[in-house]
Amino acid sequence: MRLPFKRLELVIRLPSGPLDVHCTTTSHGVPGFHCAIYNHSSPVSGISWTEFLYPNFTASHYKFIDGGGSFLFSLNGSFKVAMSNPGTQQTRYYFCVIHVVSHNIIWSANRDAPVSNSANMILDFNGIKIIDEDGSLKWSTPSLKSSVSALKLTDTGNLILMDKFNGTLWESFQYPTDTILIGQNLPIGTSLSSAKTDDDLSTGDYKLLVTVSDAILQWQNQTYWQFSMATKAYTNSNYAVDYMAVNQTGLYLLGHNGSVVVIQLSLGQSNFRMAKLDASGQFKISSFSNTDELTDFAGPTDRCRIPFICGSVGLCTDDSQSGAPLCSCPSNFKAGSSKTTNCMPSDASHSLLASCNATSNRTQLNSSSLISYLRLGYGTDYFANDFNKPTKYGVDLTSCQDLCSRRCSCLGVFFGNSSGSCYQLENVLGSFRLSSSSDNDRLGFIKTLVGPTSRDGGDNGFSGQSSNFPIVALVLLPSTGFFLLVLLAFLWCRRSRLSTAGKGKIRRPSSPSEDIDAFSIMGLPMRFDYEELEKATNNFKTKIGAGFLYFPLFALDMHEEGRYLELADLRLEGRVTSEEVEKLVRVALCCVHEEPTLRPNMGSVVSMLEGEIPLCQPSLASLNFLRFYGRRFAESSAVEENSGKDSVALFPKAEKSRSRANSGSNTYFSYISSQQVSGPR
Incomplete structure (x- = not known):
């Protein structure tokens, strides 16, 4: 049989000082007796209470400063209630429950509304409220179904408001913070x-x-x-x-x-x-x-999986010795302001984009030509890629980036090189990490805005944009534009007159060397000016040669024999290595595979040229079509040679290779073709 709850409160006011002793006796199956002493005048008190507090109680950090703001302890002494300021700062005070041994705050009431050291925690019959020194209400318990009889701190760290029947009206365990x-x-x-x-x-x-x-x-x-x-x-x-x-x-x-x-x-x-x-x-x-x-x-x-461990666009690497994460910036990025751990583009003309809500983004993104993508280093990965599905499957890198460019919420992409999967980085950029997985072939790119050189030290916004556009620019820009239009119109009219006057005439260039230099392209066959050709051909009466080298087949021949330096321009002799030429040749041959599926995409081409992924191996079976075209050029050249006409070798190394080839069992078709003297390779 359950006995009815009985409560008797005895208030003793001592004549020797302003102290009240509140003693409460209860009977609810097992009788209990609790006393609390209240000091109404002293602002600094070392008195604290155990397990229970009763309505019309007020506490502040200042009033209980001797105990660090603590005024209520659990019966076993493991937990305490305090108006406390964590750390060494003196501006933010919280009504909280603290684990005594570890000093960990395991619950706080006003975490988003801190108060001063003289703010009051008031316990009355309606619940608990936190009043700051200016009288503003910072926090309170919700409306309760009955009046409060007592506040109890349990041995498990639960703070409970109780009614007169010992029932729970409210408890901190129902409103957890971080513990x-x-x-x-x-x-x-x-x-x-x-x-x-x-x-x-x-x-x-x-x-x-x-x-x-x-x-x-x-x-x-x-x-x-x-x-x-x-x-x-x-x-x-x-x-x-x-x-x-x-x-x-x-x-x-x-x-x-x-x-x-x-x-x-x-x-x-x-x-x-x-x-x-x-x-x-x-x-x-x-x-x-x-x-x-x-x-x-x-x-x-792995702490490098924590999204913001190294700030925005920071790169996290695990230190195997200390176990602590090491923070740096990815390639194409540098440390930003000293006040943050964020990284920013190394090129000051690039700036990171903000979120969709930023007015500057909506204005600047009207022109897609302003968008560029900065590539992250190979092996870099992002935490969200392991949990989010790709936005698109089976696309190329360009399509993936175009999709991101059309969405203001997209701040970057990761592209699955082998699967064609497109992952988008949405709304806010966290930290990146170096992936330890050998199966990861995702390439990361950060979306940037290309514009005027921005001021150094900015964070994620448009640090180079000025809100006050100079008035003088408003005057000079239109007038300058008008002047340029007039100048262009004059030059166009003058060019038209010169073209009409010289139509049908053979005009010798006034400055042949300047004309040749203006159109010279590194790597093409040697060009001759008008005077040289006129002299060599006896005023164009004698034909001295024709045709050009079918260079793709010649490159394939040199690749098969590993003689890459013979493909380099003579003017580069001593300035390039065989490995450098090999890299270019292998990538180029892979790009002309007859089967489209064997050709690398542009993202892979860039990565191979920059040495971030292994070079592809050209498939000879998919390059046999080059021999067909080479044979046609060789047959055409043979007709010219058999007719007794002279020929000229524009590529001495090619001729030397041809001689060696003719003396062997294999026949090369990298010959001078009978097309034009200075045609493309």
Whole structure:
């Protein structure tokens, strides 16, 4: 039989000073007796209470400064309630529950509305409220179904408002911040949110969410880790998850009203254990041995998987010796402002794009020609690629980038080189990491805006844009444009008259050397000016030769024999190596494979030329068509030679190769063809 709840409060006011002693006797099955002493005049008090507080109580950090703002302790002394300022800062104070041994704040009421050291926590019959020194209400408990009889701090760290029947009206365990403790459940749909820093408890960017099948970590609504990824995690059943709980033996995802373990993480036995999502974005489970804090588990284990570990566009590399992440900037990027860890384009004419909400983006993106993509180094990867599906499959790099250029939310792409998969980086850019997987062939590109040289030291915006356009520019630009139009019209008219006057006449260039230099292209056969040709042909009476070298087949011949230096221009002698020429030849031959599927895309071509991926190996079977074309040119040249006409070799090395080829068993077809003297190769 349950006895009725009885409460008797005795207030004793001592004549020797302004002290009130409140003693309460209760009977609810087991009688209890609690006393509290209140000091109404002294602003600095060393008095604190154990387990219970009663309405019409006021506390501030200043009033309890001797105890660091602490005024209520649990019965076992493991937890305390305080108006506390974490760290060494003196401006942000919070009404919070603290684990005494570790000094960890395991719950805070006003995390997003900190107060001053003289702000008051007021407990009355309606609940708890936090009033700042200016009288503004910063936080309060919700409306309760009945009047408050007492505030209790349990031995498990739960802060409870109780009614006169000992029933729970409100409890802190139902409103977790970044930590859960033994005896506390985190139901599906609820979350833990990290603090911004260790001394700024404001809601940070990282969250732990409990879903129907797992517990996940997210940054900016993007998943970067799952509880089931942990090597120690074990999946027991396929039941839907109801809640997550931590106890003396580990962490569990439970289903079927808590009767079935869905996923478990077994740890060593401990009487005290807490699970916390810290400010860095790592989920840690800790226990205590005497006064030493032990980290039983941390996820993700690879801290380079934490999205913002190295700031925006930073590059994270694991230090195998220290285990700490090393931060740097990817290729084509440099460190930005000294106030941030973010990276910015090395070329000051490029600037990173902001989000869709930025007015500057909507204005600047009207012209797609302003968009460019800076390539990240080979082996660089992004956390979201492991959790998001590609936006498109089976596309080339250009199509992938074009798709990103049309979306203001897209800030970059990763392109699967072998699969043609296109991954888009949305809304905000985090950190990148060097992938340890040999199977990763994704190439990363960051979308940038190309414009005037921006000021150094900017972050992610359009640091080179000025909001105050000079008035003098408004005058000079139109007038300059008009002057250029007039000048162009004059030059066009003058050119038309000269063209008409000289029509039908053979005009010798007034400055042959200048004319040749103006149109000289490195690597083409030698060009001759008018006077030289006139003299050599006896005023064009004697034909001295015809044709050109079929260069692709000659390049294939030299590739097969490994004689790459013979393909280099004579003017480059001593300035290029065989390896450099080999790289160009192999890439070029791969690009002219007869089967389109064997040809590399432009992204791969760039990566091979820059040495970031291995060179492709030309397929001789797919290059046999070059021999067919070479044979046709050779036959044409043979007709010219047999007719007794002279020929001239524009490529001495080619002629030498031909002589060697003719003396052997194989026949090369890299001959002078009877087409034109200075044609393309």
